[in-house]
Amino acid sequence: MEDLSPVVWPPEPIVTERLVLRESEARDRAAFVELFASPEVHTYLGGPRPRDEIEREMSGVPGRRPGSFVVELDGTMIGQILLRRVPGDSRPAAAGKADLGYLFLPRAWGRGYAKEACAAALGWFAGALPGEPVVLHTQTANVASMRLAARLGFTEVERFEAWGAEQWLGMRSPVASGGVLSR
Numbered sequence: 517m518e519d520l521s522p523v524v525w526p527p528e529p530i531v532t533e534r535l536v537l538r539e540s541e542a543r544d545r546a547a548f549v550e551l552f553a554s555p556e557v558h559t560y561l562g563g564p565r566p567r568d569e570i571e572r573e574m575s576g577v578p579g580r581r582p583g584s585f586v587v588e589l590d591g592t593m594i595g596q597i598l599l600r601r602v603p604g605d606s607r608p609a610a611a612g613k614a615d616l617g618y619l620f621l622p623r624a625w626g627r628g629y630a631k632e633a634c635a636a637a638l639g640w641f642a643g644a645l646p647g648e649p650v651v652l653h654t655q656t657a658n659v660a661s662m663r664l665a666a667r668l669g670f671t672e673v674e675r676f677e678a679w680g681a682e683q684w685l686g687m688r689s690p691v692a693s694g695g696v697l698s699r
Contacts, residue, residue, distance in 0.1 A: 523582070523645060525583070526538075530585070530636045530640055532632050534632060535587055535588060535589055535632055535633055535636070536587075536588040537585040537586070537636055537637060537640075539585070540577055540578060540579040540580045540584065540586045541577060541586070542576050542577050543593075544578065544586050544593045545574065545576065547593035547594075548574060548578040548593070548596075549570050549571055551596065551620075551621055552564065552574075553565060557620070557621070559658075560654065560657060560661070560681075579596055583599040583600045584596060584598050585597040585599075585633075585637055587633040589624065589629065594620060594629060595619055595630070595633065596619050596620075597617070597633055597634060597637045598616070599614055599615070599616055599637060599641055600614070600615055600617070601613070602614070607674070607685060609651070609673045609674055609685055609687070610653070613648070613649055613650065614641065614648055614650045615651050615652065615653065616637070616638065616650050616651070616652045616688075617652075618633070618634055630664055631667055631668065638650060642690060647690045648690060649687050649688060650670075650687070650688045651670075651686065651687050652665050652668075652670050652686045652687075652688070653683055653685055654683070654684050654686075655683055655684070656683070656684045657681060657682070662684060665684075669689075670687060671686055671687060671688075672684060672685070673685045673687045
């Protein structure tokens with residue numbers, strides 16, 4: 517992860533009841549293209565990018581960087597979890613903290629996969645960097661993301677205007693990890 521030393525990357529895959537969080541592989545490329553080109557996924561993220569542009573620019577093993585987990589269901593990628601350090605020149609309440617981001621393919625929505633995967637990633641993070649808080653940004657118009665943030669234990673720190681919309685910044689205080697198995 518960017519500036520999250522001394523975290524060793526990649527960790528062993530994280531196994532939950534239904535999912536596996538792991539480092540990306542070449543076989544995930546088509547799912548990454550679908551994820552980044554999806555108008556539904558990018559409704560609150562500035563809109564999708566053209567598929568042909570994504571295809572041209574995407575590496576053979578996309579998303580392979582510290583803090584990036586592929587979320588796998590039954591051997592197939594359904595989403596991505598990102599944990600990264602917020603730059604120091606960002607909003608003061610978030611600057612320097614770890615930020616949780618997530619993207620899931622629309623066919624995986626509404627089944628609790630995002631909550632399960634985010635909780636597992638947060639559990640891993642709490643074990644890797646004990647005592648560190650995590651922040652989450654989302655548009656207030658993204659009702660599903662706001663509900664997920666609350667279920668994951670994030671509480672509102674501030675609202676602000678950015679990218680032409682009201683944004684929400686929440687923080688999750690450090691908690692003990694549990695219920696996650698490694699394989």
